[in-house]
Amino acid sequence: MSSAPIASTSAPRAPRSGIGTPSRFLRVVAWISFVLNTVIIGTGGAVRLTGSGLGCPNWPLCSPGSLVPTEELSYHSLIEFGNRTISGPLLISAILVVILAWRIRTARRDLFVISIVVFGLVLLQALIGGVIVWLHLNANLVGIHYVISLALVCITAAFLARMYEPGTARERAVPKGFAILTHVTTLFMAITVLFGVLTTGSGPHSGDATIQRDGVDATLMSHIHSLPGYAAFALTVAVLVWAAARRLRPLKWTVVLLAALIVQISVGVYQARHGLPELAVGVHMVLAALTAATMTVVVLRLKRPVASE
Numbered sequence: 001m002s003s004a005p006i007a008s009t010s011a012p013r014a015p016r017s018g019i020g021t022p023s024r025f026l027r028v029v030a031w032i033s034f035v036l037n038t039v040i041i042g043t044g045g046a047v048r049l050t051g052s053g054l055g056c057p058n059w060p061l062c063s064p065g066s067l068v069p070t071e072e073l074s075y076h077s078l079i080e081f082g083n084r085t086i087s088g089p090l091l092i093s094a095i096l097v098v099i100l101a102w103r104i105r106t107a108r109r110d111l112f113v114i115s116i117v118v119f120g121l122v123l124l125q126a127l128i129g130g131v132i133v134w135l136h137l138n139a140n141l142v143g144i145h146y147v148i149s150l151a152l153v154c155i156t157a158a159f160l161a162r163m164y165e166p167g168t169a170r171e172r173a174v175p176k177g178f179a180i181l182t183h184v185t186t187l188f189m190a191i192t193v194l195f196g197v198l199t200t201g202s203g204p205h206s207g208d209a210t211i212q213r214d215g216v217d218a219t220l221m222s223h224i225h226s227l228p229g230y231a232a233f234a235l236t237v238a239v240l241v242w243a244a245a246r247r248l249r250p251l252k253w254t255v256v257l258l259a260a261l262i263v264q265i266s267v268g269v270y271q272a273r274h275g276l277p278e279l280a281v282g283v284h285m286v287l288a289a290l291t292a293a294t295m296t297v298v299v300l301r302l303k304r305p306v307a308s309e
Contacts (some may be wrong), residue, residue, distance in 0.1 A: 020107020049278040054079035059130035157293035195225040250301035
């Protein structure tokens with residue numbers, strides 16, 4: 001079996017100071033962007049799980065003639081408005097990352113491109129959020145809304161991972177078979193997320209007490225959802241064993257990935273056996289995004305920066 005040279009599992013060296021080095025401000029703002037994109041999944045889940053999806057029945061205003069909740073509205077409006085409020089700092093952080101990455105775009109084109117993608121998806125999310133309200137929580141759009149949020153967590157995690165490495169060319173740091181196995185694991189994780197979205201869409205948490213979901217049986221969907229999840233878990237174990245045996249570069253992050261999957265599966269089993277309690281479902285949603293972000297970092301660790309002359 002042909003393979004690339006095996007890299008050590010030591011942490012990558014921080015980029016040397018100078019032209020093209022991400023500033024400390026960029027690093028701080030990039031972390032803020034990642035955290036906010038994760039937090040908004042939690043607040044968005046709270047909106048859905050408390051039936052607050054139409055707490056603010058209008059968009060971009062909360063109610064006719066008012067940007068903020070009025071006394072006539074219920075506590076659901078506060079929950080929905082709180083979720084909307086996070087969109088402001090999230091958009092600002094995305095803009096700042098673009099500006100700061102643009103300043104080093106010649107040397108770090110990768111960071112600049114990622115920042116543009118994040119900014120575009122944040123704008124798209126705001127638009128989709130408004131359309132969801134206008135269409136009274138259309139289940140398909142709600143699912144797309146979550147998937148994009150999860151993608152944003154993964155992409156901002158990729159920005160962080162690349163930010164702490166040199167911006168030089170990259171080469172494969174693991175055997176080809178290992179890289180293929182890792183990508184297959186990623187595929188099964190993506191399928192798991194997809195069926196998870198469909199399962200939630202057919203379940204009891206519609207986002208508003210007046211909204212009824214008509215679709216596939218939720219119990220059946222939960223069983224279908226679990227199958228690729230267990231496959232992803234088994235594949236992750238195989239990836240970890242291989243990485244440990246050969247001391248491959250993704251080893252440490254694969255350990256983190258396996259731990260995240262164990263917690264995620266445990267929460268999933270618990271919620272399925274206890275009637276989908278709101279808190280457990282919300283935790284499951286956030287953990288799905290963090291697990292996917294960890295998988296993203298594992299994939300990025302399949303390559304290493306080529307040493308500059």
